Amino acid sequence: MVANNGAPVVALLLLLVSAAARAAGDGLLQNGNFEYSPNKSQMNGTRVMGEYAIPYWKVTGFVEYIASGQKQGDMLLTVPEGAHAVRLGNEASIQQQISVTRGMYYSITFSAARTCAQSEKLNVSVAPGPESGELPIQTVYTSSGWDSYAWAFKAKRGLVSLIIHNHGEDDDPACGPLIDSVAIKTLYPPQATQTDNMLKNGDFEEGPYVFPNARWGVLLPPNTEDEHSPLPGWMVLSYTKAVKYVDSAHFAVPHGARAVELVSGLETALMQEVPTVPGRSYRLEFSVGDAGDSCVGSLQVRAYAGEGCTTVPYNSQGTGGHTRASLEFAAVADVTRVVFVSSSYITKWDGTLCGPVVDDVSLVCVSQQAPPSRRLLRL
Incomplete structure (x- = not known):
């Protein structure tokens, strides 16, 4: 009953x-x-x-x-x-x-x-x-x-x-x-952002669910804590810190609808491994800016590819904007790591961490022929 x-x-x-x-x-x-x-x-x-x-x-x-x-x-x-x-x-x-x-x-x-x-x-x-x-x-x-x-x-x-x-x-x-x-x-497997772009998900459009009313983005944990990255194609390298996945509905995004904000300074890097041919020349291009989230100051992104390195400064007013940068390098191995890291720690007026935005990343081969291999001459 x-x-x-x-x-x-x-x-x-x-x-x-x-x-x-x-x-x-x-x-x-x-x-x-x-x-x-x-x-x-x-x-x-x-x-x-x-x-x-x-x-x-x-x-x-x-x-x-x-x-x-x-x-x-x-x-x-x-x-x-x-x-x-x-x-x-x-x-x-x-x-x-x-x-x-x-x-x-x-x-x-x-x-x-x-x-x-x-x-x-x-x-x-x-x-x-x-x-x-x-x-x-x-x-x-x-x-x-x-x-x-x-x-x-x-x-x-x-x-x-x-x-x-x-x-x-x-x-x-x-x-x-x-x-x-x-x-x-x-x-889903990331689509090529351009026909000749060797990077997967270089525009960061494929990624985790973003809550429509969440104005703070989504934190991507280090890959030591997550075997499969929620940002396909990319790995987050850190011990405990994260990078932030931001959307154009709540942030200033240089290209498309998604980007990555490097909010943890030197403690966290964003990385992708790409098959390359030793001796061939490649060009890495990318956008650096601010997310329009009141992150004011001198922002810097350091980019590494093979043995090449460049530092891209960006003076942020915290209202959005970006600049385009490039790095040319010669591959020295069958696999090349493309790495982005913020070279400084920045906080907003409320004391919370922020940093530069990276977006629209492409890697192209600019010389199709590798140097001839050295051969021993028989006398």
Whole structure:
């Protein structure tokens, strides 16, 4: 017999809904912004008590359902989009099943914020499969405290479970990170930006999902934390820092709709390896500018290719603009690394990190003939 309040029926419906897998497409996961709230019967204050209490999600450990404007001591908790988010305490996780295409690549984008812990990290993984990445979130790149992160994976099965986990060792489980707005995007093999461009995805148009209302871009983690880059063709080289993927809807972009902002100074490099012929000459061309995000100062990008190197200065007023640069070099190996790094650390008026924008990168061969190989003469 069902009680008058219908709580058992509601709980059963939520369980069935939560178990349904979402067919992967570009955009939010089902209840990816956590606006469908748990039933009050499965809550203890802010703590979520039922494993399937949050529609479409499975939770384990100390998970809280947070409303925007909620206070924690003297801290006012905000939510970047909508009215709700979740907080993961020590050894807590959220997960959702997603229907994907086996063998395809996907990128997950989600927003996260620190609360009171100082060295927070989030582990993102898919199951089944060994792929996982531990994303450091202790560096905050926005004045609001919220950043969006991207992480990529290759689907080993047609049905996978996305898991976001907080290892956490803080004495207070309520010091865990906040999570909001979880989305997915299919990553396709990058198309050549020009017929003779040897670089893949040189205009950065193929990349992770960008939230339409997010004005802070998407952070791309170092490849030590992500086996498959959410920016196809490119690798981010760093220990803990990231580069920022920016869009023309919210930033000044030199070319097309996407670009990369080097926000971590000398600690992070953007790199792609390209097959080359030793002895042949090549020309690397690219745009350097500012993202129109109030990043004011002397910006510098250092570009490396083979044994060639050039430094491109750009005096930024923080309102957008760019300059074109080039580097000619002779290949010395079968594979050449093209590397971009910001040679200085820049902060905005609010103290957050920023840097130069790189875009519209091309690499072309300017001499088709390699020098003749040396032959031994028989006397």
